[in-house]
Amino acid sequence: MEALRTPDACFENLPGYSFAPNYLMVDDSEGGQLRVHYLDEGPKSGEIVLLMHGEPSWSYLYRKMIPVLVEAGYRVIAPDLVGFGRSDKPSQRSDYTYQRHVDWMREALIDQLDLQQVTLVCQDWGGLIGLRLVAEHAECFARVVAANTMLPTGDHDPGEAFNNWKKFSQEVPEFPCGGIIKGATTTELDAAVIAAYDAPYPDESYKEGARQFPTLVPVTPDNPAADANRAAWGVLSQWSKPFLTAFSDSDPITAGGDKLMQKLIPGTKGQNHTTIVNGGHFLQEDQGEILAQVVAEFIQANPL
Numbered sequence: 001m002e003a004l005r006t007p008d009a010c011f012e013n014l015p016g017y018s019f020a021p022n023y024l025m026v027d028d029s030e031g032g033q034l035r036v037h038y039l040d041e042g043p044k045s046g047e048i049v050l051l052m053h054g055e056p057s058w059s060y061l062y063r064k065m066i067p068v069l070v071e072a073g074y075r076v077i078a079p080d081l082v083g084f085g086r087s088d089k090p091s092q093r094s095d096y097t098y099q100r101h102v103d104w105m106r107e108a109l110i111d112q113l114d115l116q117q118v119t120l121v122c123q124d125w126g127g128l129i130g131l132r133l134v135a136e137h138a139e140c141f142a143r144v145v146a147a148n149t150m151l152p153t154g155d156h157d158p159g160e161a162f163n164n165w166k167k168f169s170q171e172v173p174e175f176p177c178g179g180i181i182k183g184a185t186t187t188e189l190d191a192a193v194i195a196a197y198d199a200p201y202p203d204e205s206y207k208e209g210a211r212q213f214p215t216l217v218p219v220t221p222d223n224p225a226a227d228a229n230r231a232a233w234g235v236l237s238q239w240s241k242p243f244l245t246a247f248s249d250s251d252p253i254t255a256g257g258d259k260l261m262q263k264l265i266p267g268t269k270g271q272n273h274t275t276i277v278n279g280g281h282f283l284q285e286d287q288g289e290i291l292a293q294v295v296a297e298f299i300q301a302n303p304l
Helices: 065-071 098-112 125-136 160-171 177-183 191-198 204-216 226-236 257-264 283-301
Strands: 022-027 033-041 048-052 075-079 118-123 141-147 243-248 274-276
Touching: 022 098, 033 065, 033 098, 048 065, 048 125, 065 075, 065 283, 075 098, 098 125, 098 226, 118 125, 118 283, 125 141, 125 226, 141 257, 141 283, 160 204, 177 191, 243 257, 243 283, 274 283
Parallel strands: 048 075, 048 118, 118 141, 141 243, 243 274
Antiparallel strands: 022 033, 033 075
C-alpha cells in the first residue's frame, strides 16, 4: 500500500500543541506497514483515558483536554487515525474502509500498546471506530464517554444535516479541513488554530482518507459495515459498565443520539449525563476544558 507521510516541519510551533510524538507500525493488510502516531501523556501508572478523534480532525482536537486529565492523574493516549494527523496517509481512497480503520486501531491500541481498564472518550468517527473496539474487546474497557457520536447500522436515515455534509465533502474541489472545523464550532477560531488543523495536509493528495470517511458511514442496511455494527450493538445493549453521554447543545449531526444511547445501553443508568453548553460538533474545541472535567468527575464517580 502506497502511503504519504507528512513532513515533521508541518507540525512545528502549533499553538497549544507541544506534546511529544510517539509512533508504532501496523499491518496495512497488503504486505506492508503503516506508521501510526499517538500521544502518551501523564503518569505511566495512571488509569488510561483513550481520546479518539473523528473527521477531519486529529489529536490536535484534544490539546485543551489533555492537560486537565493529566493534572487529575490519568495517563492519556490520543492516537491519530490512519490518514489523519501525524499518522501515515494511504494514497488511494479505496485503501480506506471502515473495517481497516477498526483493524488498524485494534492492532495499535490493543495488540501493541496492550491498553487495559481503559476509559474511552470518543467523538464523531472516534465513536464509530472506538465503540466497535469496546464491543469486540470489552475486557479492555472499563468506562465509555460518548460525545457527539453514534454507531450507525444503516437501518435509519442519518438525517438532512449528515446528507448535506456528505454531499459537500464529495463535491467541494478543495477539501478545507480547517474550515470544516471552523464551521462546526460555536466559538471563534483564530487563523493559527485553523492552520493547525490543516497542518497534516500539505496538499490535496494527503486528504484521501478525509475525503473517503463520509462515504464509509453506514447509511443503508447493506453497507459492508452494517452487520458488524449490528453485532456491536448486540454487545452494547448488554453493556453494564459505566457509560456516560456528554453531547453538546449545538450539533445538528448527532443531536438525539445521547437519548438513544441512554435508552439502549444499560450502563448509562444512574450516570450524570451532561449537555455541554455552547458546543458545536467539535465540542472539544469549543469547551475542551469543561468536557475534560466532566470525564474526570465521571471516572472518580465510578471507581474500578
